Amino acid sequence: MENYVEFKNIRKAFVGVQALDGISFRADGGEICALLGENGAGKSTLLKILSGAHQADSGEYFINGREMKFHSPMEAIQAGVSVIYQERQLVSELSVTENVFMEDLYCNRAGIVDFKRSHEEMQRIIELFHMPFSPQTKVKKLSAAYQQMVEIMKAYRRKSQVIAFDEPTAPLTDAEIDILFGLIQRLRDSGKVILYVSHRLKELFRLTDKIIILKDGRFVEDVRTANTSEGYLVSKMVGRNVGDTFSALKRNDQMGDVVLEARNLRGNGIHNVSFQLHRGEVLGFAGLVGAGRSETMQLLFGGDKVKSGEIYIDGRLKKIRNPKDAIEEGIGLCPEDRKEQGLVLGRSIRNNLTIPILNKISRRGIIDRKRERKLSKEAVAAYRIKTPSIEKIAMELSGGNQQKIILGRWMLADLKVLILDEPTKGIDVGAKAEIYQMVCDLAREGLGVIFISSELQEVINICDKVIVMRDGTVTGCLDRKEMSEEGILSLAMQENGE
Ligand SMILES: Nc1ncnc2c1ncn2[C@@H]1O[C@H](COP(=O)(O)OP(=O)(O)OP(=O)(O)O)[C@@H](O)[C@H]1O
Numbered sequence: 113m114e115n116y117v118e119f120k121n122i123r124k125a126f127v128g129v130q131a132l133d134g135i136s137f138r139a140d141g142g143e144i145c146a147l148l149g150e151n152g153a154g155k156s157t158l159l160k161i162l163s164g165a166h167q168a169d170s171g172e173y174f175i176n177g178r179e180m181k182f183h184s185p186m187e188a189i190q191a192g193v194s195v196i197y198q199e200r201q202l203v204s205e206l207s208v209t210e211n212v213f214m215e216d217l218y219c220n221r222a223g224i225v226d227f228k229r230s231h232e233e234m235q236r237i238i239e240l241f242h243m244p245f246s247p248q249t250k251v252k253k254l255s256a257a258y259q260q261m262v263e264i265m266k267a268y269r270r271k272s273q274v275i276a277f278d279e280p281t282a283p284l285t286d287a288e289i290d291i292l293f294g295l296i297q298r299l300r301d302s303g304k305v306i307l308y309v310s311h312r313l314k315e316l317f318r319l320t321d322k323i324i325i326l327k328d329g330r331f332v333e334d335v336r337t338a339n340t341s342e343g344y345l346v347s348k349m350v351g352r353n354v355g356d357t358f359s360a361l362k363r364n365d366q367m368g369d370v371v372l373e374a375r376n377l378r379g380n381g382i383h384n385v386s387f388q389l390h391r392g393e394v395l396g397f398a399g400l401v402g403a404g405r406s407e408t409m410q411l412l413f414g415g416d417k418v419k420s421g422e423i424y425i426d427g428r429l430k431k432i433r434n435p436k437d438a439i440e441e442g443i444g445l446c447p448e449d450r451k452e453q454g455l456v457l458g459r460s461i462r463n464n465l466t467i468p469i470l471n472k473i474s475r476r477g478i479i480d481r482k483r484e485r486k487l488s489k490e491a492v493a494a495y496r497i498k499t500p501s502i503e504k505i506a507m508e509l510s511g512g513n514q515q516k517i518i519l520g521r522w523m524l525a526d527l528k529v530l531i532l533d534e535p536t537k538g539i540d541v542g543a544k545a546e547i548y549q550m551v552c553d554l555a556r557e558g559l560g561v562i563f564i565s566s567e568l569q570e571v572i573n574i575c576d577k578v579i580v581m582r583d584g585t586v587t588g589c590l591d592r593k594e595m596s597e598e599g600i601l602s603l604a605m606q607e608n609g610e
């Protein structure tokens with residue numbers, strides 16, 4: 113039988129926003145269908161309706177011609193729909209097997225869980241995905257990339273007929289992306305309906321058959337991937353011509369003194385990392401997942417204990433024992449995992465933006481609310497955070513807009529050094545250009561910026577210098593003239609002792 117999903121005139125409003133404003137389209141089995149649109153366009157909301165996590169206000173959706181109305185994710189799963197959300201849903205205290213087999217453990221009527229069989233089946237899936245962990249590993253021990261793979265294994269295991277991926281590659285690197293794409297293509301070839309959301313246009317061209325463009329909760333157009341171009345897609349989703357993101361960039365060319373120096377840092381899987389960061393410099397960190405970039409930053413920011421080695425700020429030796437010490441020294445960090453380390457999801461945009469500057473805008477412990485509101489509004493405007501008000505709760509923003517809050521927060525603070533860990537993850541093409549320019553502007557104002565990214569084009573076009581890491585150590589350093597994708601990759605993959 114023919115396999116398809118069809119949406120008819122789906123509408124969904126939240127307080128102050130019409131997230132979906134009459135969406136209709138059809139996705140067929142045996143095809144990978146992309147959903148493309150700016151941050152806040154409504155992609156995740158549509159998938160949440162399909163997964164039973166939200167209910168539409170009006171409109172219908174059909175699977176193979178049958179109208180569906182899921183009231184909970186469990187109903188959707190039972191009807192053969194799996195959605196891999198943008199935000200991970202794993203239980204970190206439980207093992208890989210327990211997470212992947214969650215509903216079965218949950219549903220077992222006899223009340224007896226067959227762990228041996230579950231672990232064996234899990235092992236088979238792990239091998240299929242070429243992953244290095246075991247069924248018994250606790251999820252909290254896994255990196256963000258591996259946790260994402262566990263999410264995907266969960267959907268794979270259910271043998272769903274409809275599988276939707278909401279930015280699955282955001283935490284992954286190339287090797288893992290290759291594995292994932294291979295699997296998605298196999299799922300497609302077996303006739304499943306695949307919906308795929310990503311802001312990385314190159315991925316859409318590599319993977320998808322059809323692209324649905326959404327804007328402000330409306331359907332704009334559907335195009336066959338083979339018959340379209342990046343420029344066309346961007347102009348349709350943004351509603352204007354964006355041009356080349358990098359060529360218009362105004363970079364800083366005045367470098368100052370060394371503001372931060374790390375000497376022989378060790379701790380948490382990091383061996384002997386040394387580097388210097390100047391005022392006004394954008395210093396890139398490249399490497400594969402697990403190379404130790406984020407771990408190095410945790411040492412600088414006081415998130416992990418430094419076992420040995422020194423950190424100098426403005427030439428003075430500093431002991432950074434915790435993030436509070438780091439912030440007092442003028443170091444800011446935008447973490448990779450916004451949910452775990454960045455945002456206070458239950459608080460307003462205003463609260464989240466002003467966390468690092470509360471001291472500055474308070475007098476005798478009382479916050480100057482007027483100033484707080486003014487600064488928050490400025491940050492919302494500067495970063496084009498899409499929201500009806502600064503009082504909106506962070507949890508209710510789209511993924512990309514949450515990311516912008518984390519960046520906007522540091523724009524307000526008084527910093528010497530800003531560490532950005534994958535800052536454009538989940539950011540749409542139009543807003544990316546704005547973030548690049550902001551990074552360059554911060555450098556022009558004299559900040560030292562550390563820029564971690566897995567997108568090499570970003571590193572090459574924004575950074576003055578790039579440090580390449582592998583297995584917790586520095587394998588090389590390239591300046592602007594020496595940078596190339598091949599050069600960085602070969603350092604990132606270099607075997608020890610070569
Ligand atoms: N639970 C919620 N409560 C209130 N508003 C919400 C909620 N979830 C989403 N919204 C709003 O609905 C709109 C669409 O959000 P959605 O998450 O679907 O966007 P998206 O296309 O997935 O964006 P992104 O690319 O940033 O992930 C946004 O304006 C968002 O703030």
Ligand SMILES: [Mg+2]
Pocket residue numbers: 155156157198278510511512
């Ligand atoms: Mg989303």
